[in-house]
Amino acid sequence: MIEAVWIIFAFVLGMGVQRLGLPPLVGYLAAGFAIAASNDFLDLPAGSTEALEHLAHLGVLLLLFTVGLKLKLKSLIKPEVIGGGLLHFAVSTLVFTGGLLILMDIDAYTALMLAIALSFSSTVLAAKVLEGKRELRAFHGRVAIGILIIQDLIALFVMSLASGKTPSMWALVVFGIPLLRPVIYRLLDMSGHDELLVLLGLLLALVAGGYGFESVGLSSELGALAFGALLANHSRAHELSKALWSIKEVFLVGFFLHIGVGGLPDQQAWIFALIALVALPLKGILFYFLLIGFKLRARSSFLTGLSLTNYSEFGLIVASVVLPGWLIPLALTVALSFVVSAFLNRIANPLYERISHHLLPFERKGFHPDEQPLFIKEEVLVIGMGRTGSAAYKHLADKGFSIIGLDSDPMKVEVHAQKGFNVVFADAEDQMLWKRLEAPHLKYVILAANDVEAKVLATQKLREGGFKGFIIGHSLYADHAEAITAAGADYTHLTFAETGIGLAEHLVQEVEKRKG
Incomplete structure (x- = not known):
């Protein structure tokens, strides 16, 4: 039974890295590569990767739905979120494109698409790390999630241009979703505290948000996030998020397994991943100085930048559309960045304490309104x-x-x-x-x-x-x-x-x- 293989590998390696003081998700990534390495010995069914991909997709949808439950849309309409997200994307894409053209023998289009894929930060990892530290609603957590949403919207736009697909006319219906708020609020009030509450969450995240948006040519991830945000102001939003927690966590194990199970990296993949890993600190440094420019304090800029110092699963999604031949190198790059980012975020506050005397001189005069x-x-x-x-x-x-x-x-x-x-x-x-x-x-x-x-x-x-x-x-x-x-x-x-x-x-x- 293929599920037994997934569970055994995920549990053993997840437990192993946890004993080393790292989050179990790093072990799940390693488990994916371990399954890929032993694929011939295990004789896995041909459709197992597709099944795991489906579970992974459900996990991402549930994660984004629960993120939406904790998000107020007005937090996106902030200069540091829109400006920070757009400026970081533009500068990092330019720097990565130039670097890849110099260091690797690839054409300009491939370098540009790879640079775009590398410019994004991981919504899954950042949201999970911030949630685990109970910092999703802290100021730096809200800024980080806001920037990630801006990045995700950019990724969706890039994929639409690259694939040549456009949303159907029915996509305009999504602008009427806020009109459904009274009905959905009523359903949430009527759903009780047990399995009906869980089923309502699955209905909104996977069916209404995921399948609904997908059927009109829009991103299912965006749909899950939108329906979560629709309920963010409801008094039972936290209860719904808590009810979905276990299901979401199990499906997310599938997501991290799926990153590694697609295949083993070759020498070119390792060279690319190591180059990208050396450049990874540049992402965090750029975020820090951009946010300092928007008058965030040194600590908020540092913690926000650190949570975004990784490469993104959305990069893999972009690559699957425009550069399918680069999926394994990007998967290795994302996996290694997760290891580094998970470790750094685990020691984020002590690390800031140690280097704050180097960071504080860069603070601008005056403070952001939320940090007086x-x-x-x-x-x-x-x-x-x-x-x-x-x-x-x-x-x-x-x-x-x-x-x-x-x-x-x-x-x-x-x-x-x-x-x-x-x-x-x-x-x-x-x-x-x-x-x-x-x-x-x-x-x-x-x-x-x-x-x-x-x-x-x-x-x-x-x-x-x-x-x-x-x-x-x-x-x-x-x-x-x-x-x-x-x-x-x-x-x-x-x-x-x-x-x-x-x-x-x-x-x-x-x-x-x-x-x-």
């Missing part, structure tokens, strides 16, 4: 306005405390603002936030962010800045609690353990009451 320095006049600060932080905020506000909340998710900030909460947008993992923070009356800090790194960094920076007040945090795990306390917190609440103790204490009180 923060002034706090309140006496209590809650970092992270999820369920825990919101509950703490409300309880203290009801008792009359002067309090402010901080969160890196602009949608959460907006929702809380509508409720009358005093909440501001800021990223607790941004070391420059703490350097520019002014809080003359601050006495108490509650650490309620999701990531232990954010809690540790916020505590360290507050203490380094001279804050002598009381810092309290919470954690699910004892080792995380120790790290937070070691960073300078006065107390760290072990959530599960102390909840259990609280339940037991209620029982003891009930027993004593009955004895009395």
